[in-house]
Amino acid sequence: MRKRSYMLKTGCALLFALLGGCASYESRSLPYDAWSLNFFNPDYMEVWIETADVVDINDHVFRGAGSGIPSTGYPRGLSKGIPALFKGDAKGWFEHPTGKGRYVTGADLPRLVYVRWQSMAEPQTYEAYIEIPQSARNTMLKDEAAFCGAVGKWKTDYRKFLTVGLAPGGVAKVWLGGACLQSTEVTRVQGTISPKGPYGGTSNGKHRPLSEESKAYIDKFGIPYGSW
The missing domain is CATH 1.20.5 (Single alpha-helices involved in coiled-coils or other helix-helix interfaces)
Structure with missing residues (x-):
């Protein structure tokens, strides 16, 4: 032994x-087991996350902390074809986004998030280095009293959901929220075009295909640059 x-x-x-x-x-230094890294995109502005990596305050690197399809309002997951009426609106951000992702197990508070994604609406591949401010980390450590609708009572909650919105033009915006706490804005970052292109240059410049519904929306209304 x-x-x-x-x-x-x-x-x-x-x-x-x-x-x-x-x-x-x-x-x-966390008062809970782990915090969650979540992603979403505006309606019809579909995204494919190639990788999301995290560096915590102890300089530990967590690669592949996020990937794949983020959360969105429209198109719906089971929708097929082009609707007679587009119910979504691509302009601006959701009021209190939650996103979809996973817990970054073993990490301390986040210092930096790197994300590389395909904006299929354009199409273009972007990358962004998102520095998490100290004020946000302080907020993640603060317990707050909140009424939790899921259980119908007041409870103590933490803002341990770090949610990143990804939009055309390479825009990345960050919120902090909790299971019973509405999201608050943290920071906004302007990403840059990834020099290697989609899939790290292994796909001959080909991006993932845009869905039929999103393509029809963009053909009709365009991409609302400047609204994010």
Whole structure:
């Protein structure tokens, strides 16, 4: 048992030397198990997230913290064909976005989020480095009293949902919210065009296809640049 303990300590010391530290739950400053990294896009402005990576305040890197299709209002997941009436509106952001994503297990408070995504509405591939301000991290540590509709009573909640909205033109905007707390704005970042293009340059410049419904919306109303 003593030998195994020694080996674990030695292994952690080696990782510390190679990677800059061993993350552990005991070393983190969070009052909860983990915070969640979520994404969404405006109606019909479809997005494919190639990768989202996180650097926490201890400089630990969490690669692949997000990927795939984010949350959106329209088109609906099971919708087919072009509707007679477009019920969504691509202009601006949702009032209190929640997004879709996953918990960044083992991370301390976030310092930086890197995201590379395909904006299929244009199409174009963007990347953005989102620095999370200290004021936001302070908010993530603060407990708040909130009425939780899901259980029908007041409870203590934390703003542990970091939600990123991705829009055409390379715009990335960030909110903080909780299960029972409405989202508040944190920061807005202007991303840049990814020099390698979609899929890191492995697809000969081809982006994922836009859905038939979103294409019809854009053909009719255009892309509302400047509204995000």
